[in-house]
Amino acid sequence: MNPRILPSHKVIFTVFFFFFWILCLVVGSPVLAATIGSGDCQPQRCGNHTIKYPFWLSNKQPSYCGVSPFNVTCISSGGQAETLSLNVFDGLYHVKNIFYENKSVQLNAAGFDDDRCPLPTFNITSGLYPFDLSSANKRIFFLSNCSSPMNLSAFQNISCAADGGLAYFGGEYNGSGKLNFSGGVCKLFVVPVVGYIDVGIDVNYSALLRTGWLLNWTAPDCTVCSDSGGQCGFNDTTSKFMCICPDRVHLRKCG
Numbered sequence: 001m002n003p004r005i006l007p008s009h010k011v012i013f014t015v016f017f018f019f020f021w022i023l024c025l026v027v028g029s030p031v032l033a034a035t036i037g038s039g040d041c042q043p044q045r046c047g048n049h050t051i052k053y054p055f056w057l058s059n060k061q062p063s064y065c066g067v068s069p070f071n072v073t074c075i076s077s078g079g080q081a082e083t084l085s086l087n088v089f090d091g092l093y094h095v096k097n098i099f100y101e102n103k104s105v106q107l108n109a110a111g112f113d114d115d116r117c118p119l120p121t122f123n124i125t126s127g128l129y130p131f132d133l134s135s136a137n138k139r140i141f142f143l144s145n146c147s148s149p150m151n152l153s154a155f156q157n158i159s160c161a162a163d164g165g166l167a168y169f170g171g172e173y174n175g176s177g178k179l180n181f182s183g184g185v186c187k188l189f190v191v192p193v194v195g196y197i198d199v200g201i202d203v204n205y206s207a208l209l210r211t212g213w214l215l216n217w218t219a220p221d222c223t224v225c226s227d228s229g230g231q232c233g234f235n236d237t238t239s240k241f242m243c244i245c246p247d248r249v250h251l252r253k254c255g
């Protein structure tokens with residue numbers, strides 16, 4: 001979230017809302033319905049990305065332009081490329097790609113981009129509501145916070161770990177078969193990565209972590225509405241799809 005944009009946006013929104021409210025009282029039409037403009041939910045850009053339903057750009061669009069948890073923010077710092085982030089309760093994720101055609105998103109934990117020496121500090125073995133972990137990922141694993149040096153010839157040594165701790169990259173994780181750490185001297189962390197890249201133990205594991213993994217989603221389909229010239233939206237109060245058309249809001253499509 002950009003603190004410089006959001007408050008002024010809120011102010012503008014409040015002013016507009018108040019303006020419409022007065023207008024509606026005067027005209028005598030339903031208050032809230034009139035606040036939805038047919039142009040409110042135009043697709044937005046952030047760097048490479050096109051943001052449209054079911055995603056909504058929280059610092060530029062009203063929440064009804066998408067489904068509530070598909071809340072993304074565009075962050076630009078200094079002269080750097082804009083970064084799209086997904087805001088979820090348990091952390092910040094950077095969105096690398098949105099594939100609307102097969103309803104999947106590629107993202108990574110923001111910490112992997114920001115840290116000079118990225119290392120997972122938690123397991124990522126499940127989805128992220130409302131996203132499911134795609135079966136198109138591979139899994140890789142790390143041993144970290146080891147209490148004593150391990151002579152693991154089949155692992156990549158990680159020497160940059162914070163606090164000088166001992167850590168190792170183990171390549172692809174395919175069950176516990178090859179792992180027998182009955183001594184329990186290290187912590188095991190498993191994270192997904194996109195399935196199409198090499199995950200052998202000699203690869204640049206930082207680059208792997210930064211590439212991210214795929215999640216898929218389901219949401220009411222937008223094509224019928226957009227084909228009819230509308231913009232898709234979602235009413236979080238009623239949990240109902242909206243097709244925002246030039247004349248008014250329709251249930252499925254315009255006309």
Ligand SMILES: *[C@@H]1O[C@H](CO)[C@@H](O)[C@H](O)[C@H]1NC(C)=O
Pocket residue numbers: 032033036064235236237238
């Ligand atoms: C959502 O639906 C409720 C109940 O019909 C309505 O009062 C409200 O205005 C709708 N919100 C939006 C953003 O359309």
Ligand SMILES: *[C@@H]1O[C@H](CO)[C@@H](O)[C@H](O)[C@H]1NC(C)=O
Pocket residue numbers: 047048081097
């Ligand atoms: C756009 O996306 C491609 C890959 O999807 C990436 O290589 C490129 O750096 C991106 N450009 C910007 C400006 O983000």
Ligand SMILES: *[C@@H]1O[C@H](CO)[C@@H](O)[C@H](O)[C@H]1NC(C)=O
Pocket residue numbers: 001058063068071072073087
């Ligand atoms: C969307 O994300 C922003 C940034 O984290 C947050 O301030 C806002 O409350 C979120 N909105 C909703 C409806 O979840």
Ligand SMILES: *[C@@H]1O[C@H](CO)[C@@H](O)[C@H](O)[C@H]1NC(C)=O
Pocket residue numbers: 099102104134136214215216
């Ligand atoms: C969706 O399509 C993109 C681009 O074709 C592909 O890279 C990605 O793996 C697909 N997602 C899933 C979940 O298969």
Ligand SMILES: *[C@@H]1O[C@H](CO)[C@@H](O)[C@H](O)[C@H]1NC(C)=O
Pocket residue numbers: 121145147187
């Ligand atoms: C690493 O292990 C030490 C004790 O062995 C513990 O105090 C510390 O919290 C651990 N750090 C992490 C990130 O798990």
Ligand SMILES: *[C@@H]1O[C@H](CO)[C@@H](O)[C@H](O)[C@H]1NC(C)=O
Pocket residue numbers: 151152153
């Ligand atoms: C590590 O183990 C290999 C055999 O697996 C051995 O040749 C090597 O000397 C060991 N290195 C250390 C530092 O213990």
Ligand SMILES: *[C@@H]1O[C@H](CO)[C@@H](O)[C@H](O)[C@H]1NC(C)=O
Pocket residue numbers: 149150151152153155156157
């Ligand atoms: C990792 O370091 C150990 C010594 O701590 C060494 O024996 C081993 O060969 C190293 N492994 C690799 C892949 O460099």
Ligand SMILES: *[C@@H]1O[C@H](CO)[C@@H](O)[C@H](O)[C@H]1NC(C)=O
Pocket residue numbers: 170171172173174
């Ligand atoms: C398990 O992972 C290793 C690499 O770590 C790979 O060589 C092996 O083929 C994998 N086994 C299965 C059953 O996928």
Ligand SMILES: *[C@@H]1O[C@H](CO)[C@@H](O)[C@H](O)[C@H]1NC(C)=O
Pocket residue numbers: 180181182183
């Ligand atoms: C794991 O290693 C311990 C000794 O380090 C050994 O006693 C045990 O049998 C091993 N377990 C498996 C399943 O290989």
Ligand SMILES: *[C@@H]1O[C@H](CO)[C@@H](O)[C@H](O)[C@H]1NC(C)=O
Pocket residue numbers: 122123125187188189190
């Ligand atoms: C991470 O997941 C693996 C596999 O499910 C499990 O063995 C390991 O204990 C987990 N690590 C942590 C820190 O929870």
Ligand SMILES: *[C@@H]1O[C@H](CO)[C@@H](O)[C@H](O)[C@H]1NC(C)=O
Pocket residue numbers: 204205206207210
């Ligand atoms: C690994 O990849 C990262 C980011 O993609 C890059 O900054 C780093 O220099 C690479 N490390 C090596 C040893 O190539």
Ligand SMILES: *[C@@H]1O[C@H](CO)[C@@H](O)[C@H](O)[C@H]1NC(C)=O
Pocket residue numbers: 130131132133134135136216217218
């Ligand atoms: C995601 O894809 C998997 C198959 O890869 C499928 O089983 C699952 O139902 C999908 N989840 C959603 C939310 O579409």
